[in-house]
Amino acid sequence: MNTILSSICFLWVTFSIAQVQEExxxxxxxxxxxxxxxxxxxxxxxxxxxxxxxxxxxxxxxxxxxxxxxxxxxxxxxxxxxxxxxxxxxxxxxxxxxxxxxxxxxxxxxxxxxxxxxxxxxxxxxxxxxxxxxxxxxxxxxxxxxxxxxxKPIAQVKLDIKRSRDLKYINSRQVVNFSINSPDFLIRNPESTIKVIITKNHNLKSAIHNITPQYTIGNELIYKYDQETSFLAGNEYLQFDSKDIRSTTLDIGRIELNELYNHFLFADRSRATEPYTYNPDINGQFVIRTLQGENPSIEAEYVWTHFKLQNYDPLDGGELHLFGAFNNFELDETTLMKYNKTSGIYENTLLIKQGFYNYKYVLLNKDGSLDEGFISGNFDVTENEYQVLVYFRDLGARYDQIIGFGNASSLNISN
Missing domain, CATH: 2.60.40 (Immunoglobulin-like)
Incomplete structure (x- = not known):
């Protein structure tokens, strides 16, 4: 009987896990x-x-x-x-x-x-x-x-971006404090009916889940955690602009034309130990554009874009990858930076449509964890955008609805 029950439980857990949908x-x-x-x-x-x-x-x-x-x-x-x-x-x-x-x-x-x-x-x-x-x-x-x-905008979500109260992380982490106010909507048993998702720069893959409210004041739910709702701040994204396919820029050092155009970016280096420098970015996003046509959607060229990275720190079995919204922040074989023993530089080449792109380099550890600041560093004054989604499922309901959304920038971060 115990064997049968164990088999049923195993199958149920396996089925439940299999149901979770990934992109x-x-x-x-x-x-x-x-x-x-x-x-x-x-x-x-x-x-x-x-x-x-x-x-x-x-x-x-x-x-x-x-x-x-x-x-x-x-x-x-x-x-x-x-x-x-x-x-x-x-x-x-x-x-x-x-x-x-x-x-x-x-x-x-x-x-x-x-x-x-x-x-x-x-x-x-x-x-x-x-x-x-x-x-x-x-x-x-x-x-x-x-x-x-x-x-559906039922509840109001207010965000405040703070520095960490832990002195160990005060210069490297950003904390999302927020409140949920629903003056016209009664939330019963918020510990069980309310769930939230916190994201940085619209990246679901690094989201924080399953945070319960610390306390309530009337109809307002208060979330003023420190470590539980904190993110490593990272650094501003690197960038290049290939809208003019025939011209070099501050980021593109050399251009070749074979069957397609080839853009060779200047070699990047680690910024983890360098002082923070404010360089406005678009938080990992990209924009398709071209100077050679009026409709970028169908007139922009595809360009072989060559990335180079100088790195002298040991990876301990990890991998360096390109990172950005150009592929929805996914890491796979196409984003892997490969070490060139001849040049001593990590290299990768991607076929990318003309436009303005943000990107950075991240370390994928051998345990599967992601270190976004390994090359870029983590600085508390980095400008990031944060989002909070509020889910509600009343007792006996058949689905989770989203009743509130709020966002804020860390540009005016406070202690």
Missing amino acids: VLPPNYIKSIIFKGNGNVSGNPVLQLGESISLEFDDIIGDEANYYYKIEHFNYDWTPSELKKSEYLNGFDNVRISNYNNSYNTLQGYTHYNLTFPNKDTKSLKLSGNYMLKILNENEELVFSRKFMVY
Whole structure:
């Protein structure tokens, strides 16, 4: 009997874990994914219920392939919700993306796809919560997927960015203090019905979860933790601008033209032990643009961009990777910096569409943890954007709704 019970428990746990949905990375022929709401932030957008959302991407095979999209609703922990599609979607999905154009006057041919909803097929989302947009090919195979969040502004979320109260981290960490106020909405048992997600620079992969309120004042929930809601501050992102494909810049040292253009960036070096220097960035984002055409979506070139990094610190079995929103902050074989024994420099080459890009180098430790400041350093005065999403699930409810969203910059950080 104990053996049977143990087997059932094991299967149940395995099934529960298997249900958690992760984003699927695009294949190497899908490039320049821009997924955003009404703002300029690409990646995992947060939008208010009723706002529009758009997806753009390129297929560099350029054969006008057919792609379809699906929208699915998820719980706080990214397990599928119990809702039927008709309960959260007004209209229907599994529709072909019909808005696409071939590149014009470019060395690398590609087909550019554009999807916006609401549209005539997908009229609106009915409910707030976690969603995933899935792109499939004509064989109904999943090509890639992206998460996004929809909130209904019921509760007010106020953020304050502080330095750590722990003297060990006062110069390297930023702490997110916040409060949730719902004067017109009664929150019962907030310790069990309210959940939050805290993100830095719209990166879900480094988010902080499962923080309970410290105390309440009337209808206001107060979160004034220190270490529990702190992030290593990092440093400002590095950048390059390839909008003029034929000209070198302060960041691009050399240009070659073979079958495609090649841009060789100046070698970067570790900034971890150097003094902090304020250099305004766009917090890891990128913008497609070109001086050689009027419509960057279809007239921007693809460029082989060569990255170089001087690093003399031991990695202890870890790996150095490129990091930024250009691939949704994912680390894989394409972002790996490889050591060149001849030059003594870490190198990587990526095929990137013309534009302005933020990037940095991070260390992926052999235990799977990420050290964002290994090369860049961590400085408490770094400008970062922080977001807080508030989830609510009443007793007996069948899904997690998002009732509040707040954001703030660390530009005016205080003690």
